[in-house]
Amino acid sequence: xTDFMLKTGIPKLDESLxxxxxxxxxxxxxxxxxVENAEFAYELIFSNLKNNAxxxxxxxxxxxxxxxxxxxxxGWDTTSFESNNKFFFIDAYSALIGGVSSNFYVNNPxxxxxxxxxxxxxxxxxxxxxxxxxALSSFLDLEQEPEVLLRYLNDWVESSRKNNVTLVLLFxxxxxxxxxxxxxxxxxxxxxxxxxLETNVILRKYFSVLxxxxxxxxxxxxxxxKVIHPGGVRVYIPKILVTGPYHSGKTSFIQSVSTKSVSxxxxxxxxxxxxxxxxxxxxxxxxxxxxxxxxxxxxxxxFDPILERLGGESFGVILVIDSTNPDGFVRAKEMLExxxxxxxxxxxxxxxxxxxxxxxxxxxxSKMNLPKNIPIVPVTAEDPHSIxxxxxxxxxxxETEKVLISLMDMVI
Amino acid sequence: MSGETKTEKxxxxxxxxxxNGGISGAAxxxxxxxxxxSELSEDIDGETLAAMTATMTGAAETAMSELKKKxxxxxxxxxxxxxxxxxxxxxxxxxxxxxxxxxKLGLVLLEMERTAKIIEKEVEK
Numbered sequence: 001x002t003d004f005m006l007k008t009g010i011p012k013l014d015e016s017l018x019x020x021x022x023x024x025x026x027x028x029x030x031x032x033x034x035v036e037n038a039e040f041a042y043e044l045i046f047s048n049l050k051n052n053a054x055x056x057x058x059x060x061x062x063x064x065x066x067x068x069x070x071x072x073x074x075g076w077d078t079t080s081f082e083s084n085n086k087f088f089f090i091d092a093y094s095a096l097i098g099g100v101s102s103n104f105y106v107n108n109p110x111x112x113x114x115x116x117x118x119x120x121x122x123x124x125x126x127x128x129x130x131x132x133x134x135a136l137s138s139f140l141d142l143e144q145e146p147e148v149l150l151r152y153l154n155d156w157v158e159s160s161r162k163n164n165v166t167l168v169l170l171f172x173x174x175x176x177x178x179x180x181x182x183x184x185x186x187x188x189x190x191x192x193x194x195x196x197l198e199t200n201v202i203l204r205k206y207f208s209v210l211x212x213x214x215x216x217x218x219x220x221x222x223x224x225x226k227v228i229h230p231g232g233v234r235v236y237i238p239k240i241l242v243t244g245p246y247h248s249g250k251t252s253f254i255q256s257v258s259t260k261s262v263s264x265x266x267x268x269x270x271x272x273x274x275x276x277x278x279x280x281x282x283x284x285x286x287x288x289x290x291x292x293x294x295x296x297x298x299x300x301x302x303f304d305p306i307l308e309r310l311g312g313e314s315f316g317v318i319l320v321i322d323s324t325n326p327d328g329f330v331r332a333k334e335m336l337e338x339x340x341x342x343x344x345x346x347x348x349x350x351x352x353x354x355x356x357x358x359x360x361x362x363x364x365x366s367k368m369n370l371p372k373n374i375p376i377v378p379v380t381a382e383d384p385h386s387i388x389x390x391x392x393x394x395x396x397x398x399e400t401e402k403v404l405i406s407l408m409d410m411v412i
Numbered sequence: 413m414s415g416e417t418k419t420e421k422x423x424x425x426x427x428x429x430x431x432n433g434g435i436s437g438a439a440x441x442x443x444x445x446x447x448x449x450s451e452l453s454e455d456i457d458g459e460t461l462a463a464m465t466a467t468m469t470g471a472a473e474t475a476m477s478e479l480k481k482k483x484x485x486x487x488x489x490x491x492x493x494x495x496x497x498x499x500x501x502x503x504x505x506x507x508x509x510x511x512x513x514x515x516k517l518g519l520v521l522l523e524m525e526r527t528a529k530i531i532e533k534e535v536e537k
Contacts, residue, residue: 262478264470266443269504278445278463279471302445302463 003214006053006130006166009043011289012223012235012412013207017190022214023128024164026157026187028136030171031194035205037170038067039074039227040192041132044168045087046076054129055087056122060109061138064089064102075230090118090131112144116152120159127163136169136184137176146180157187189213197222204238223412226291234291237315237411240404242281243307243335244320245328246299249351251281251392253320253379254296257400258283263296263392274390276300280310287401290408294318297339304338311339316411317346318403321368323358323378329368345410346374349403351395353378375406421534422449429527434515436494439508440501440531441465448505448535465508469498486521499524502532 005020014020021027021044031037045055059067067089068078081087092106092115104122108114122131133139140149160167171184185191191210196203206222209215226236242250255261261283268274281296297303297310311317317339321332336342350364359367361376370376379399387393416424426438430451439450439458445466450458472487486499494510497520501507507528511520 262474264467264474266445266466266470267504268444269442269446276444278443279467279474298467300445300463302459303467305460305464306467 006044007047007051008040009047010040010233010235013192013209016209016215016218016221016223017212018215021166021168021190023166024161025166025189025213026160027166027168027190027192028171028185028188029168029192029194030173030185030210032196033172033174035194035196036227036233037172037192037194038070038134039233040194040207041134041168041170042071042074042076043232045130045132046071048130049078049081049086052086054126055081056090056104056126056129056131057088058090058092058119058131058133060092060106060115061135063094063097064091067134073229074227074232076232090122092118110142112142112149112152115139116155119156123156123159123163123165127165130166130168131160132168132170134170136171137174140176140180140184146177150180150183153184154187185211195222202238204236221412228286228291231286231291234286235289235408235412237290237292237408239314240292240294240316240318240407240411241311241314241339241341242294242296242318242320243311243339243341244299244349245322245325245331245335246276246301247390248299248320248322248325248328248332249349249379249392249395250296250299250320251275251277252381252395253318253349253351253400253403254281254283254294255392256382256395256397257285257287257404258294259286260284261294265392268390273388275392276390278303279306285404288405288408290404292404292408297335299335307335307338308340311341314339314341314344316407317341317344318349318407319346320349320351321364323350323353323364324355326359326364326367329364333368345407347403347407347410348374348376349400350376350378352380354380354384377403377406379403418534418537419449422531423451425527425530425534426451429509429523432515432520432523434512434520435509435523436512437510439465440535441506441508442504443470443506452510461508465496465498465506469500469506486524497521497524499528501528502535505531505535507531 004023007020029037029040078087089102090104091102092109096109106115106118190212193208193210196205204224208222224236263281264279265275266278268276277298283294285292382394382396437452440448441462445463447458447462476484489496498508
């Protein structure tokens, strides 16, 4: 029998987990204070509600309506799933302030026995469902001996395993006894760690799979992410440099692939109607679970003094070349030197690949003396009739996205 | 009728501007970063200054328009010992000046504005 995998809603995470979270497993989304963890649960919930799963959301630190609002901000509305009896809140909070709104509620949220009676009942009666427990940290804050709390937690874990319930525990690491933390971690089959690291004054958030019992030879890698409204969790690449010779199509590339972009272009003095980048192009891309920011350089040599600045802190490079103009290849390589990006993951976007005189990828590879592991992706204009010489034009979206996705595979 | 070329006239305009105390250098550059005319000391590379003036002015214009505000009047860059001030001088050109810190800023800005108008007329003749 093969295990059934629940998609997390985050493609890169599913990849690390060889398909997703194993049904009936125990997960902890373990975060540092200030780093989101509930958003990862929301992704999981919506990805599985779409697949007709039954989901219970246990909440003990805010009103269910508040959670609902938070989800809505990301573009996820639970209303229809609630009315179709697919999504339920287990309200372990509202009784504290009077008035409960859910079918499932805890009479006395301060009392572990009261919590247990509701939760254990749900686990037993709703086999194969998903339960998100928000938050384990608040539960451990109850005025009770930690051993007692852990014993109850262990009961829920055991009962979930027996009933094929997928239990997801949200945990924020405030000041807890190390012994307690270790015991909690031991109960889990899967630990998703969420942390912030400061590099060069910039605070970046990362997720990594610390443990996943069903994954053989797990490699622990830190994957940068950010949470966007609306949208949710995205693998985040803060800087990809787009460079290449004059009039190879850097601006066209950025404008075509980006969800949103700005360009600092000016009309050229010498050529009528032609435009050139004088500072940079900047584009946000939201694609295939990735959020990427692109920085495009000017191509003309007089702007070379800013190349190093623009290239700094890049995660990877897209080198745009004009396939019809091999004379520019030397300049292309020079720009890699000047942006100080040699050695970073790189993809060649071979622009104008359908035009007369365009070199085929392998010719470009040999002329530029590029190693095999650098992908060369041909890109072309969406509509050849709309091309105006010297002006940015719309490139085929699929091709530009292929360039970016090839690079993402190398960056992470 | 004077036999001066356009460039000579522009250089003269910059020389006149430099008569004002505190302006140590001036140049006219195109918005795409090419040098049109300059009055700079020998050790300054006019071509690079022209390109970077276009870069900083263009980036500043875009930053402001992203804020949905009106067109910029000028860009002022300050270091410990000098200011670099750029302002539009016609549709295609920018006037850029190096100004000592002790110069009276208000006066310099007025003179630059006046000079920018002269340049605009001359360039777009």
